[in-house]
Amino acid sequence: DSGVTQTPKHLITATGQRVTLRCSPRSEDLSVYWYQQSLDQGLQFLIHYYNGEERAKGNILERFSAQQFPDLHSELNLSSLELGDSALYFCASSVGGSARNEQFFGPGTRLTVL
């Protein structure tokens, strides 16, 4: 158990819908990262927050947004869902604000868009 929690574990929804994925980092961590794992793209970085502020964006679609709250939990919002958004979404956390720090991954949320 990494200490990073994600809910829900599974999510099945329809095209055009909107969902919210939630992540709670380890108690000592200020950084939250979101990654997407799909069959064709592999594991890709989406976005990074450090102590409530956005630090970096990766290959994140405009239909996706995220935020980190004062209690440091984070939410990833996916809207106007398409079949291609079906993937495993991971949250990771680390102590510091740079990728020098070891990242610990949550169990993931498996999203299926029908």
Place this chain on the structure above:
Amino acid sequence: GIQVEQSPPDLILQEGANSTLRCNFSDSVNNLQWFHQNPWGQLINLFYIPSGTKQNGRLSATTVATERYSLLYISSSQTTDSGVYFCAAALRRDYKLSFGAGTTVTVRA
């Protein structure tokens, strides 16, 4: 960005065998991590090893940063070692980990 290449892509082992997985990266890194993704999809941290050598039970890893590669050794493999092993690296002044495509390991009883 940094390129991370893993080899071999697939590995089939008999239980009890030893193996070596390789990760090459294209630039200087300040983070190098190895993960095991189990059949349930969970990413398990194995090693944080931007340089040097570490051991944890039957697993060990070595990173030679100057030559831009890392090796993961699995000794006396067990069926529970099956899964996909990922290497991920981050450049200096970067915020993200870039992942390799993974090595799929199948250990047969």
